[in-house]
Amino acid sequence: MNHQLGDYVQDGEQLAAISDKGSFAFLLQLPYEYVGLLATNKTILLTLPDGRQLNGQVRSTMPTVDSLSQTQGVVINVNSPQPLPENLIAKARLIKSAKSNAATLPKTAILADEAQTIFG
Secondary structure, eight states: OOSOTTOOOOTTOOOOOOOOGGGOEEEEEEEGGGGGGGGTOSEEEEEOTTSOEEEEEEEEEEEEEOTTTOEEEEEEEEOOSSOOOTTOOOEEEOOSOOOTTOOOOOGGGOOBOTTSOOBO
């Protein structure tokens, strides 16, 4: 509710806002050259500013591209146990390529120069 009992309001002024928890979604502005990644990224990991991570499902893409930034909107639905505020910004992690059976090391175990251009 935006007003209290007895407040004067103009004609057409908004009195209240109703929100549907089920309609909440994140809108990812994805550079157009990465739209092809959506075929393999149906589930996207979202990191909230407080460090929480949520799994989101790609639902659809917007039919237009922003002419200045050349990005396309991607609708990502999430199921959060707590209500999330409107206009919240999260980081999305997309997988560009994956290798199976790859050997990995902790970053601290690799020797390199200061610029990390020569590895030894």
